Amino acid sequence: INIIDTPGHIDFTAEVQRSLRVLDGGVVVFDAVAGVEPQSETVWRQADEYNVPRICFVNKMDRTGADFSRTISMIRERLNGNPIPIQWPIGQESDFRGIVDLVTMQAYVWEDDDLGATAKVMDIPDDVRETVELAHHEMLELVADTDDELMAKYLDEDEISVDELRAALRKATVTGKATPVLCGTALRNKGVQRVLDAIVYYLPSPLDVPAVRATAPRTDEIVLRHPSDEEPLAALIFKIVTDPYVGKLAYFRVYSGVLKSGDSVMNTNKNRRERIGRILRMHADRREDVTEIHAGDIAATLGLKQTFTGDTLSDSNDPVVLEAIDFPEPVISLAIEPKSTKDQEKMGLALRALAEEDPTFQIRTDDQTGQTVLYGMGELHLEVLVDRMLREFKVMANVGRPSVAYRETITQKLEKVEGRFVRQSGGRGQFGHVVISMEPLEPGSGFVFENKIIGGVIPREYIAPVEEGIREAMSSGVLAGYPVVDLKVSLYDGSFHEVDSSEMAFKIAGSMAFKEGMQRGKPILLEPIMKLEVVAPEDNTGDVIGNLSANRGMIEGMEMRAGLQAVKALVPLAQMFGYATRLRSMTQGRGTFTMEFAHYAPVSDSIAKDILSGKR
Template identity: 50%
Template sequence: MGTRDYPLDRVRNFGIIAHIDAGKTTTSERVLFYTGSQHKIGEVHEGETTTDWMEQERERGITITSAAITCFWTPTGEADKKDTSKKIRFNVIDTPGHIDFTIEVKRSLRVLDGAVVVFDGVAGVEPQSETNWRYADEGKVPRICFINKLDRTGASFERSYASILDRLTKDAVRMQVPIGEEGDHNGVVDLLTREAVYFEGEMGGTVRRDSTIPENLKADVEKYRAELIEKIVSEDDAMMSSYLDGVEPSLVDLKKTLRKAVIDNKIVPVYAGSALKNKGVQLVLDAVVEYLPSPLDLPPTKGINPDTGEEVFRKASDDEPFSALVFKLQTDPFVGALSFFRVYSGKIEAGSYVYNASTGVKERLGRIVRLQADKREEVKEVFTGEIAAAVGLKEAKTSNTLADEANPMILEVIKAPDPVVSMRIEPKTKADQERMGMALKKLSDEDPSFRVTSDAETMETIIAGMGELHLEILVDRMKREFNVDANTGRPQVAYRETILKEADANVKYIKQTGGKGQYGHVSIKIRPMEPVEPGVKLKNNVKRDAHFEFINNIKGGVIPQEYIPAVEKGIKEAMERGIVAGFKMEDISVDLIDGSSHDVDSSEIAFKIAASQAFKEAAAKAKPVLLEPIMKVEIVVPEKFMGDITGHVTSKRGAIDSIDDRGMAKSINAKVPLSEMFGYTTALRSMTEGRGVMAMEFDHYEVVPQNVAQDIIAARK
C-alpha cells in the first residue's frame, strides 16, 4: 500500500450551503477558479457552471445533487504560491438550496467536517437557511458565514448580520466590515489585522492589503474589533484575565483561540463580499483553513460492532481499521454507477475487496475516482479523511458502512424524511414499461427521499417525494437519462390516519377444514403513541420505531413466543390501509395483553390474520381521524400586495405566524395545509405582477377538519 500525498492536518472537508438564489453555486465556481481547478469562470445565469452538471440544473439555474469536488488552496498570505508544502486539500460539496432537495443537504452535512453558509446580502436569513442551520446544529457541524451579493441594490451587511443573530445564533461575530455597499462595494476591512483588503486584477485574483483604512469606517472598525476580541477572549480564562489588565493578546493567540471556539461550535465567524463581483471569496477560503477543522481536530468516529452490538470508536488515522460511509449513489453517463463515500479511518486500494458491514456482503472495489464535478480523476488508493467515488459497487446503498471485515463497525445512518407528495405514473408504450422499472429502481437507490410503491387495488405505480419540483425533475430525468416516456397523474397529498383515544379488541380466528384447521386468538389494547425522550432505554418487551410501538405483555406463554412476530406483522399490515379512507396509519401504540393457542391448529398465518382483524376492530372504536401535512411557508412580496396575499393565505386554511420586514418587502410566515398549496407559485406570480417569491417545507401532520375530511373520504370511494 502507498502513502498519502497530503498530511491529514492539511485536509478540509466542507460544504457550501444556503437558501436557493443566495449565490451559493457562484461562490463554488469562484472557489474552483481561485484554487486553479478551472481556467474560466462559469456563471449560473449563462448555464456554464461546473458544479451544476446535470442538464436540468443548468437549465433551471438551481443545484439539485451535491457535486463533490477536490481542489487545492494556498492561503493568500503565502508569498510562494508554487510551494506545495503550503497547499491545503479541499474536498468541497455544493448542496442544493431548494427545499425539495433537503436530503442532499442532510447527506452532505453527515460526511463533512465544516460548512460555509452563504446568505443573500439583501434578503438575509431565509427559510431554507434556517432549515439547513438546524441540520448543521443536529450534526454539530462548525460553520463560517459569508454574506454575499453586497453589490446588489438594497444590500445591507448590518441588516443581514442582525438577521443571523436574531434567527440563527447569538454566537455569530463580524470578522470584517464591508468597504461600501451596493454599487460602491469594493473591498472589506479585516477587523483582526486592521487592514483594508482589495481584490484587483483579472477576476479579482490579486488580494491587496492596505494598512490605511477609509476614514469613514475607522470608528466602526475600532468598535466592532473590540466586540470581536472580547468574544474571542471570553473563551479562554487566562487570555480574558490579561485582556482585562489591558494586555491585548497577539494575533497568533487570538486566531488559535478562535479556531478552537469555532470547532467547538461556540463562535461563528461572519465574512462579507460579492462572489459575482469577485470580492471576498479568497478570505473565506483562508478562514476555512484557519478556523474549520481538519479530520484530526474532531473526536473519534463512533459506530456499533454488528457482531456484538457494542460501541466502537475509530481515530482519524490511516493505521486504524478501514471504515467509510456511503453517502450518495449517482448514475454517471460515462462510467455507470458511482457510490460516493467518506473514509473515516484506515485506507483502501482500488481492486481490493470491501466488506459492507450494513448488509454483510463482500464486494470487489473496482475503480476509485475523485471528482471535479463531472470530470473524473482515477486514483489507486484513498486514505482517512478523503471523499471519493467507487465505480461498480452493486450492493452498496446510501447510508451503508464499508468496513474492515475483521474489525467491522456500522456508522450512524442518514435518515431520509418521509415523502409528502405522491403521483400516479404509467409508461406511454410497452417499450417504456420495460425501461421504467429499472429507471425507478436506480432513481430510488440514488435518492432515499424518493419512494416507489404499487397500489394493491389498482396495480398502478405510485411515486412519492418531497414536493412537486422533486417529482417533476425525477420524471424529467427518466426521460433524459433512461429514455422513458411516462404519463403522470395530478400530485396527491400523502394523507395519514391515526387514533385519538384508547380501545381494545378480542378476536379468535378459527377455520376448520377437512384436514388441519387454523386457530389464532389475540386480545389487544391500542392507544395514541406517547413521545419518548431521546436516549431513554426501552423495556425488553417494547419495540418502537418513529410511528409505531408494540408491547408484548403475554404472560405464561398463552401465545407461544414463535407466534409473537406474526401478531406484530399482522398489525403492521393492517396499519398500511387505514379504516377512515385507506391511508397509512401512524403514531399508534399496540399492547398485546392476552390470547390463546391450539397445539395442532395454531400457525403463524392464523395469528397474523387474528391480529389484523383485532387491530381493525379496535381502531374503529378508537376515534380514527385523517391527518394532513402542514407546510411552513414564507412568502416575500412588495408591501403593496401584503393585504391581498395574507387574505389569500387565510382563505386557504392558512394560519399567519408573523409578518416581518425584509428590506423594502414584507415576509409573510404561515402554516398552510399542503393540499391548498399545489400550483401556488403560479397564482402568487399573477397576484404580485411576478414579484412575489415563495418557499415552503414540511412542518407537521394535523387532524383534517371534518368538512374537508368528508370530501377526501368521498373521493377515495
C-alpha cells in the same frame, strides 16, 4: 479538502441532510439583501442536529439593498447563533470593492477588470477606518467571551497576536460556541479566496472531530471509532448516483481504518459481503482513480451490489453499524404511466434507479387501480425527477396532477385486539394467535412496537413476524388506503400450536389484529401542514393575508425586510397547489414565497368527507 455543494431549495432537503451527516464543517451562505431566509433556518437547524461547526459567508454584497450588519443581527436573532464578523466590507451595494480582515487588520481590494483574479493588499482606507476599528474591538470582545485566557489578556489590555486570535476563533468554532462571518460577492470573485483560507483556519480537520459512536451488531454494545488508519474499517455510504458510463457510484466517508480497492468488506446493515471495485476521488469536473482511502476522507466506489444510502461498510472481523441518516417522509404525490406499453419496463427500471439515489423519493402501486404513484417533498422535486426520467432514461410518460400524501391514525386507545389465523386443509395446517393493545401517539412520533410477552405464550421466533405483519398493514389504512402513522402497538398475549404454527401464520395474525384495531380505534385522516413565508410589497399585504386566511391558513407573524413585508403562516398543503400563480396575480409579479413541511394535523370532519368521497 472535500467541499460538497448542496441545493438551497427546501424540496431537496435530503441532499443537505446526507451531506451534513458526513461533513466535519460547513459554510452557510446568506444573501446580503434577503438575510436569513426560511431555507437558511432549515439548514441551520439540520447543522445543529448533527453538531456541525460552521462559518458564514454573506454573499452578494454588491447588490442594491445589501446590508452586512442587518444580516449579522438576523443570524443572532433568528438562528440563535453567536456570529462574530471577522471581516468588514469596504463599500456597499454598487460601491463594494473589497474587505478588511479584522484579524490581521489588512485591507483587500479587488479590481473589476479581471473578475477578482488579483487582490491588492493595502492599508485600511480612511473612509472606513473608524468603523473598522470599532468592529475589531467588538470582535476581540466576542472572541474573548469564549476563551478565559484570551479574556484575561483582553482585560489587561495586553497585545493579542494574530496566531492567538486565530487559535481562539478555531476553538470557539469547533466547539460550536461561535460562528465566524465573512463577506464578499461570489459572482465577481471578491472575497471567495478568503473563505478558502477561513476553512483551513477555523473549521475542524477529521482529527479534531470526536470519535464516532457505533453499535456492535453481535452484542448491541456502543463502541467508538476514532479517526485513525490503525483502527478497524468503518465507512458510511451517504449517496448513490447512477452514472450512464460507469454504473452505480456509491459515495462514502471513511471514519476509521483504510478502504482499499479489491477489499472484501461487510455491509453490516444487510449482513452481506461486498467487494470494493474502483475507488474514485471526485473532483468538480473529473474523477481520479486511487487505490485506497484513509480515515477522514470522502470518495466514491463502483461495483457495490446490495449497498445503499445509510449503509455501513466495516471490517468483517470487527463489524459495527454507524448511525443511519434520517430523512423526512414525502408529503406530495402524483400518478404516472408510460405513454406506450413498450416503455413500461423501462419506466420501472428508471424509477428504481432514481429511488436508489434519493431516499425522499418513493414509488408505490395503488392496490385498487394498479397505478404507479410517485411520492416526493414538493412539486419541484417531482418535476425534476420526471424530467430526469425523460432526459437520462428516455422514458416518455403521462403525468397526473400532484395530490396530497395524507396519512391515517387512530384517536382511541384499545386495550384488547385479537388476531387469529387458522387454516386446516389436510396435513400440516396454519395457526397464529396474537392479542395486542393500540394507542395513539403525539404527532411525529412514528410507530412504536413493544413486546410484552412473558412466559413464552408466543415463542421468540414469532415476535418479529408479528411486527413485520403489522408494519406491512400500516402501509394501507382503513379509511382510504393512506399509510398509518403515530401509534404504539403492544403485543402482550396470544397462543401457538406446536405443529401448525409458523412465521407466516403469526405475520398474518399480526396484520389481522392491526386492521381490526384500526377499524375500532376511531381512525382519522391527517394532512401535511406547511410552513410558508411570503415576501411581498407592503401595498399587497392585505390581499396576501386575506387569501391565506381564506385557504385555512394561520398567520404566525409579520416583519419588514428590505422594504418588503414578510408574512409567515401555517397552511395545509392541499391549499397550496397553484399558489405561485395566485401570488403573482395578487402582487403583479413582485411577490415570492418559500414553503417547507411543518407537521401533520387532523383533517376536519367536513373536509375529510370530501376527501374520502373524491371531491378534493
